[in-house]
Amino acid sequence: MGHCFSHDSIKTNEEQGLPKADAEKLKGVKIIFVVGGPGSGKGTQCEKIVEKYGFTHLSSGDLLREEVRSGSERGKTLSEIMEKGELVPLDTVLDMLKEAILAKAETSKGFLIDGYPREVAQGEAFEKKIGSPTLLLYIDAGSETMVERLLKRGETSGRVDDNEETIKSRLKTYYSATEPVIKFYEGRGIVRRINAEGSVESVFEEVCTHLDALN
Ligand SMILES: Nc1ncnc2c1ncn2[C@H]1C[C@H](O)[C@@H](COP(=O)(O)OP(=O)(O)O)O1
Numbered sequence: 001m002g003h004c005f006s007h008d009s010i011k012t013n014e015e016q017g018l019p020k021a022d023a024e025k026l027k028g029v030k031i032i033f034v035v036g037g038p039g040s041g042k043g044t045q046c047e048k049i050v051e052k053y054g055f056t057h058l059s060s061g062d063l064l065r066e067e068v069r070s071g072s073e074r075g076k077t078l079s080e081i082m083e084k085g086e087l088v089p090l091d092t093v094l095d096m097l098k099e100a101i102l103a104k105a106e107t108s109k110g111f112l113i114d115g116y117p118r119e120v121a122q123g124e125a126f127e128k129k130i131g132s133p134t135l136l137l138y139i140d141a142g143s144e145t146m147v148e149r150l151l152k153r154g155e156t157s158g159r160v161d162d163n164e165e166t167i168k169s170r171l172k173t174y175y176s177a178t179e180p181v182i183k184f185y186e187g188r189g190i191v192r193r194i195n196a197e198g199s200v201e202s203v204f205e206e207v208c209t210h211l212d213a214l215n
């Protein structure tokens, strides 16, 4: 009879996870994944959630765009990937999120992780290195609605990816890589689907019913 766990595998897991002190800081802190296609309204809803519930909003896209603006070498590489509508390397996003979460872990009631995970592997890596989500808000809008909103946003956003060509490729990336994330977490019963076709206010009402049910 062999052992179920070798000593080595246990050690490796501990090394990958958060140090005890950091894990302690995050105890009881809610982690909410906000997932949806580009232009579905994730950022808009997160702003309203922050206002009402006082959660901390971390947008993976905003963190990446900040890095680009800083003009660093890493930022330049990221910018090229984002212009193509592709996903940036998993570790880059995760490191940025982890840093931002730990910086506020002691003072925050909860974190809205906006635009992450973009693929199942990102979700798995997040759980291994940081923790498990309490809830996944699935902001669901049809592709026509998303394109329309993105083109309108593109008139003023100055975002390199808000153009017709990049939007097409972002939608493709979303349907092939991100939709499986929803399936993955549905099995755990933490997915709450929000119909995001309506007005900002009506979408938010639906969001609130799910957040109110958390406590
Ligand atoms: N329910 C809604 N109705 C109409 N426009 C909306 C909307 N939710 C968001 N928008 C607008 C705001 C933005 O210009 C654009 C994309 O919204 P966003 O919050 O930036 O999306 P995301 O963060 O999911 O990419 O659409």
Ligand SMILES: [Mg+2]
Pocket (backbone or CB within 6 Å): 042, 043, 059, 061, 115
């Ligand atoms: Mg956004």
